[in-house]
Every structure is written in C-alpha cells, then in structure tokens.
Amino acid sequence: MVSADARFGAHVVLVATGAVLAVVTGQVAYAAVAVPLALALVRRAGRPPGIAAWVHEPPARVLEGSRWELVVDLAWSGPAEVDVVHEGVGGHRVIGAPGGTIDAEGGGRLRVALEAQRWGRHPAGRLVVRARRPGGMLVHDLTVDLPGVVRVLPAASPLDALLHPARPRAAAGAHAAPTRGPGTDFADLRPYVPGDRLRDLSWAASARSEDPWIVVHHPERTGTVVLLLDGFVEAGLPAGALDRAARVVWSVARHHLANGDRVGLVAAGPTPRWLPPVAGRRARWEVLDALLRVEAITAGRVPHRRSAAGARRQDEAVPADAFVVGVSALQSDAFVAAVAHHRRVGRPTAVVGVEVADLLPPAAGEVERAVRRLWRLEGDVRRAKLSRAGVRTLLVADDVTPAIRALSSLPHRSARSSA
C-alpha cells in the first residue's frame, strides 16, 4: 500500500493555492511560494519501489537451544531507503535487532539472529517493509510472507539405560535374550561336554571344582520399542506440555535407535499418527519427521475421529514382543484406555507421565486452587487405573533418565500371569 507522509498534504495545498492565487491576482509573491514547494514535490514525491524478498534456505538441522541466522535478500529498483523488520519465527527468540534500515540502490540483505526455543515445524515468518525513495514523501508499506519452514529438532536427554522388550528379535543387538547362546552377558555354568570351545571354559570355576566348567551366555539381540505419544496434552494445558512429552519420546527413540533397536511411534490425539517400527540410520529422521508432524497438526487443533478399522490396523501392526511406552500428561481417558489395551493383550507396557504442574502459572484465588486440586486428583485416578491394569507409571519433568533407568529393570510378566 502506497501512502503519503505528513509533508505531502501541506506541500500540495501550498502549491495549488499559491499557483491559483498567482494567476488570479498576478502577484509574483504567490508564485514565489508555490514554485519552490512544487520543485520539492517533484524531487521528493517519487513513487516508492516495489520490494521482492526471498529467504535463504534455513539449516536442515536446528536443535532446540541452538542459534542460527535467518538471511533474507531484498531487491528493488533504483535508490531507496528500506526499513525491514522480521516479525520472528515461531518457537524462536530474536537475538539483537529484528531488522534494520537498508539505504542502498537495487537491494540489500537482512540478517536476523535467532535462537530455537521450541521444537516443531515453524513457518519462516514474515517481513514488515517500509520503502521510500531517499527523502521521499510517498511510502510503500507491505508485508512479505517468507516461504519455507524451519524444522527445530527436540533436544534429547542423554540416557544410560535401555528398555528391555520381553522377547528380543533374532537380529544381534543390545538386549540379552532369555535364551542361551553366544554373547557377553553371563547366564549360567554347566559341565564341559566334548565339542565345547576352550574359550568358553570358566578357569576359576574349573580350578575350584577340579572339573572343567563352561560359561553359558545370553545372546544380545535387538528389540522393538513402540512409543505412544499422547497428543491431547496440548488441549487446555500450558504451552510446553507437548514439548516436554516429545522430548521424552525423542530421548528414548534416539537412544534405542543408536543401539540398533526398532522404534515405532503412535501419536494419539486430535489427528493420530502412526509410524511402524523402523531401525537404521534413516529411522532417526523418520521418527523426527513423524514427531514434527504431530506438533504441527496438534497445534492447529484439527478435529479428527479415529476410525475403529484404523485403530484395529494400528494395534495389529504393533509387534507382540514390542515394549510399549506411553508418554503422556495423563489428562486423557482415551489415552489411558489405549495403554491399558496394549497391556491387556500381553505387551510389556509402561507409562512415562509428564509432569506439567510446574508449567502452570501460580493459582490466583481459591477457586483456581480448588480446580488445580481436582485436576491433580484426576491425574491420580488415571495413574491408579493404569496401576490396576498392570501398567507402571513413572513421573518425569525435564530429566527422563531416572525413569528410563527404573523401567529398564522392570520384570516382564504377561497380563494374564500378573492378573
């Protein structure tokens, strides 16, 4: 939109009135007022330039807490004074000035330093631009929506324990299988039989008993972990609840993928997402991509009803031997029911409850305090329901390590045997 600044109106009035009066009265004095202002108008009422802007590709990997620079190139014709302000990228903090003035001919470059604060897919934002010719009275105000999306990856906590599936798979990995075979984890001692390898002899046991004894190992195998992310955490809860839950999911997924396990992701919520168990180098990006999509859609609150057939297909796709870990703020009965279902059908199941009370602002007034107490009680009721279903729940805030360490030592029993 092109508009005139405060000087334009006064100049036009003086020029027009002065010219008319000069003609009507023949007085040179009026012309002496009108002419300089007319020349000033000509010199400074140049049409402001149109602006084209394009954003440089943001870095492919932006981690929470890392800093990067948004670079925007602007182009126009001729000389111009261009004030540019970037309104900011969602989930980011602007470091320093969000914009600047470019006083140049043809174009210029804007650099905005940003710090990623919240994981997710964030639009590149928009520029607010005001352009005018040098000293000009006409200004061109426009906003430019920058194309592109910035993908901020959640920061993962370093974990030192793995969740152990009940029945590891056949491929070699990090979990000790209940069977006996070649491996490094000690399982038992047995008397030597002809054909045993000498390297498996237990020299200490053989020396004590004066008979040869063989060390038997558990073979290390890969396992499958399926993570259930409760996408309902954002509904009515403080901003950051879903972020925290997703950080837990990503911490566990990253650690297991690094150890060769398969990781699947089920995001329950307004728009369910399902990533079948995957392993390998590409799996990290597939899991992250699925996580980022959960964020993008949940934030938009798109209502969606999961079909019974879809739910059944999803349940069937979760391997029977997978360790199912629910990550939730425990504010959804539907999520509790889904987790209990996995336990009921015999999968080892646990829940990492994400603590969100510290994210809430201090309660103002007695009514709000009462509401908070009820809210906490509802969480307790859901934990009790899970406990009755045989699902262990561990609460975490920012550090997920103690909870995973505790879950890694869980003895696995089937739902039927524990009942």
Added chain:
Amino acid sequence: MTRAAAIRTAGTVCALAVLVAAGSVLGGRWWLVALAGAVGALSGRTGSLAHAVATLALAGAAAGADVTWLVPLLVVGVVASVEAAALPARATRVRTHVPVGPAAVTVLLAGGVSAAVLALAALAPAATVPLALAATLAAGALVATARP
C-alpha cells in the same frame, strides 16, 4: 530532551520567528494571521494546513506592502516547520534516527528558489507569473504520475 523533540522544537522555533517577523513588519490585522499560523505550527502535523494558509496570506500582504524579501523567509519558515513535524514520524522500530541533513538542505533550497523567483520578477515582471504557473503545472503533472 530527545533528538526527535529537539528537531521538532527547532522547526517550530524557526517558523514562529518568521511569523513574528512578518507580524512585526506588516503590523495591524496581519498579527492575527501570523498568530493563526503560529498556532498551526505549534500544533504540528494537524495544524500544518492553517500554517500553510497563513503563509500564503502573509506572502500576499508582503507583496502588497512592498516587502517582498519577507516571502522567502515565510517559505523557509513553513518548509522548516513541515519537515520538522514529519521527521519524528518517519522514524520506525528499526530506523530510530532520521537524518536531519536532507531536510535542512530542502529548507535552504526552498528559500533560495523563492528568492530566485522574486529576482526573476524584478528582471522580467510580465513573464514571471506565466513561467511560474508553467513550472507549477509541470511539477503537478510529474507528481500526479508518481501517485499510485
């Protein structure tokens, strides 16, 4: 005092000084016109129209009283006031300091051109008004083409 306020004050003082000078030279009822112009100059952007009308009236009176040297001063006063009123408004979130230099040059050029028109009138009285009208119309046409 902030820089913007200082610029605004300088422009207003310049305009008021010219108006007081005009009132003193022309005397009588022109004091009232000068006063109206001063009120316009003091009220800034909203009063710039009153200041402009007062300037034209005083320029006509100066010509009638044969004190045409007052006209370039009136032009300098009104341009200084308008430029100073607009400078702070040109500042934005990122452009907190608008340069004063170009505005000062504009004020001086306006005074110079006004004096040149009067000098031309002294040399060729019959040609001045048609020439000035032609220049003004040409300027108007150029500005009109620059408008959106």
